Amino acid sequence: MMERSDIAELSEKIIGDMIAHPSPDMILRVTSGTSGSTPLVLVTEYDPDAPKAFIGEGFKQYLTLTGSLSSRLAHVFISSRMPSGAARVLALDHRDLRPELNDLLSDYRPDIIAGFCSYIARVLAHLSPAVSEMVKRVELRGEMLSAAFETTLRDQFPRAELFEKYMALEVGGYIGNRFCASLPRGSFHPVPGVSVEIVDPDEEGIGDIVVSKRVFRSVRLDRYRIGDIGCIIPGECACGESVTFELLGRRDMDHIRLGGALLTRNEFDRVIGKFPDLIDDYRVEARRGGQATEWGTVRLRIFRRAMAGTPELARELADRISRSLFVTRTKTFHDLAASGVLEPLEVVYVDTPFERAHKDIKLRAV
Amino acid sequence: MTASMQQFTELITMTAEHSGVDFYRSKWGKERSFEALPTISREDFLRVPLSRRRYKVEKALVKVVHDPSGVFLSEWAFSDIAKEAYGLASARPLVYMTSPHETIEKAMWCYGNGVVPLAGEKDPDIAMYAAGKYRVTSMITDPEALQKFKPYFDSHERLESISVVGTAFDLGELQPFRAYADTVRLVLALPETGAFAEAPLSSEPRFTALPDCFIERDETLVVSKQLPLVTPIIRYRTEIPATFYDGT
Numbered sequence: 001m002m003e004r005s006d007i008a009e010l011s012e013k014i015i016g017d018m019i020a021h022p023s024p025d026m027i028l029r030v031t032s033g034t035s036g037s038t039p040l041v042l043v044t045e046y047d048p049d050a051p052k053a054f055i056g057e058g059f060k061q062y063l064t065l066t067g068s069l070s071s072r073l074a075h076v077f078i079s080s081r082m083p084s085g086a087a088r089v090l091a092l093d094h095r096d097l098r099p100e101l102n103d104l105l106s107d108y109r110p111d112i113i114a115g116f117c118s119y120i121a122r123v124l125a126h127l128s129p130a131v132s133e134m135v136k137r138v139e140l141r142g143e144m145l146s147a148a149f150e151t152t153l154r155d156q157f158p159r160a161e162l163f164e165k166y167m168a169l170e171v172g173g174y175i176g177n178r179f180c181a182s183l184p185r186g187s188f189h190p191v192p193g194v195s196v197e198i199v200d201p202d203e204e205g206i207g208d209i210v211v212s213k214r215v216f217r218s219v220r221l222d223r224y225r226i227g228d229i230g231c232i233i234p235g236e237c238a239c240g241e242s243v244t245f246e247l248l249g250r251r252d253m254d255h256i257r258l259g260g261a262l263l264t265r266n267e268f269d270r271v272i273g274k275f276p277d278l279i280d281d282y283r284v285e286a287r288r289g290g291q292a293t294e295w296g297t298v299r300l301r302i303f304r305r306a307m308a309g310t311p312e313l314a315r316e317l318a319d320r321i322s323r324s325l326f327v328t329r330t331k332t333f334h335d336l337a338a339s340g341v342l343e344p345l346e347v348v349y350v351d352t353p354f355e356r357a358h359k360d361i362k363l364r365a366v
Numbered sequence: 367m368t369a370s371m372q373q374f375t376e377l378i379t380m381t382a383e384h385s386g387v388d389f390y391r392s393k394w395g396k397e398r399s400f401e402a403l404p405t406i407s408r409e410d411f412l413r414v415p416l417s418r419r420r421y422k423v424e425k426a427l428v429k430v431v432h433d434p435s436g437v438f439l440s441e442w443a444f445s446d447i448a449k450e451a452y453g454l455a456s457a458r459p460l461v462y463m464t465s466p467h468e469t470i471e472k473a474m475w476c477y478g479n480g481v482v483p484l485a486g487e488k489d490p491d492i493a494m495y496a497a498g499k500y501r502v503t504s505m506i507t508d509p510e511a512l513q514k515f516k517p518y519f520d521s522h523e524r525l526e527s528i529s530v531v532g533t534a535f536d537l538g539e540l541q542p543f544r545a546y547a548d549t550v551r552l553v554l555a556l557p558e559t560g561a562f563a564e565a566p567l568s569s570e571p572r573f574t575a576l577p578d579c580f581i582e583r584d585e586t587l588v589v590s591k592q593l594p595l596v597t598p599i600i601r602y603r604t605e606i607p608a609t610f611y612d613g614t
Binding site: 012015018019022023024026027028030039041068069070072073076077079080082086087088089090091092093095096098100101103104107108 | 415416417423424425426427428429430432436437438439441444457458466467469470473474477480481482483484485486487488492495496499500501
């Protein structure tokens with residue numbers, strides 16, 4: 001089994017090989033370090049034989065909304081190599097998100113938008129209904145797609161097909177695609193050349209996603225534990241694909257185990273979404289174990305643009321959220337706090353917005 | 367008529383007669399003589415949407431250009447980016463610019479010239495870390511970004527070249543960088559015009575026009591380029607004082 005430390009070592013070898021035997025069909029990428037680890041410098045080979053649907057062949061006006069510059073460059077580079085027709089690519093930066101952008105995008109008229117959910121969410125306000133109507137495809141990557149945001153996207157882009165891509169830079173890009181119309185949100189078929197398995201599954205079959213694939217010349221990743229949690233969906237898909245897996249999130253970020261409790265980003269999004277007037281943004285810090293409890297403690301920090309809430313309101317919210325938040329199949333946070341295995345949920349209001357990293361990470365084990 | 371003027375005449379005719387867009391035609395009226403054409407400026411780029419300045423359709427990069435007066439789009443065909451003189455030949459170039467759009471464009475210049483670039487991330491620590499891993503041999507940068515990169519040079523091998531791209535250069539601040547590369551060159555360029563002049567870094571740099579570029583000295587520099595770009599550059603009035611170009 002390979003871990004991230006193995007990838008760091010492997011990336012050094014690959015760069016050495018690339019320097020010794022250069023080729024112009026390479027893409028250098030730098031991980032953002034969002035997950036708290038040292039950044040990696042990775043080399044990806046451009047694959048001219050990749051299925052054209054995967055890279056948006058046939059579209060004319062690309063709008064790319066990703067974080068790192070190296071990812072944006074990769075997208076631009078791939079666009080420049082597409083074999084057919086003329087295509088333009090505009091890779092927006094956060095600094096471009098100002099009122100004048102509305103007019104620029106009305107002039108540019110993207111027909112495909114690709115990027116992180118949180119980044120796309122910020123750009124929606126800059127797209128007029130007429131421009132949104134012209135978008136034929138939205139490709140999501142890098143972050144979990146929530147049910148609420150999927151609905152938002154379908155409303156905003158009535159004529160667009162919605163595709164999810166499961167990617168990781170350290171494995172050289174694509175792992176899975178949700179191009180198949182039969183797949184629900186967050187489920188993928190592995191792309192050709194990639195094998196996916198689940199290791200250390202719990203009683204529900206949820207475990208670590210492990211990936212094997214060729215990443216560079218003759219270098220292969222052999223059973224790399226990618227750091228995400230998921231499960232295999234049994235049976236053959238209606239489209240004929242034999243392997244389907246569900247991505248449940250980043251271990252210790254979107255998906256945190258505290259003893260027998262499972263905190264998930266999706267569940268927090270669902271419950272927090274019930275309080276739109278009281279909560280504009282939130283972050284969860286989970287700490288395993290402790291002196292007072294067997295399983296751990298959870299602190300929910302919330303931000304409200306209009307005005308920070310009072311301590312009384314925070315206490316009321318803590319009670320209402322913990323009674324709605326399921327942390328096992330049948331038990332809420334409140335149930336487990338009442339039985340003493342978890343500390344009662346702590347809720348605090350903060351005065352300033354949360355810092356935004358490349359990715360929109362809301363849960364974190366500390 | 368010189369061959370160069372002949373090329374400009376052809377470009378002017380092609381631009382004026384373009385059936386789809388009228389960016390230049392509306393400015394020029396019936397005038398077609400190069401010397402008599404009214405100049406254009408950034409104000410025109412800010413005023414006229416990209417779709418009305420697009421004179422050819424090719425695979426292209428579209429950039430957002432920020433100006434104190436607003437923002438506008440600038441489109442560059444990949445084939446044209448490759449012809450610009452942003453950097454010098456080198457095995458492992460680093461592109462580290464203040465504007466992310468310029469970083470992407472200069473990185474595509476590297477690809478267009480057959481080498482794989484490292485696009486320096488905004489965070490200078492991450493950019494320097496990655497540059498060390500890639501053992502970069504040259505750098506395309508701008509005056510502001512270069513200053514952020516200074517710590518890198520104290521602990522790494524001397525580069526083959528540093529190309530500093532911009533419209534104004536503080537020579538006092540740049541002089542120390544001569545110790546960090548065999549060649550340090552200054553490249554006059556704007557996001558919408560591309561590069562048009564270069565000079566080796568010295569105490570009194572003397573700029574020379576780049577191939578296919580024609581520079582007139584008025585109070586400020588007026589730039590023309592012979593290549594048929596997505597938005598051709600014909601008598602573009604910069605805000606760069608003519609004295610600067612003379613090196614005085």
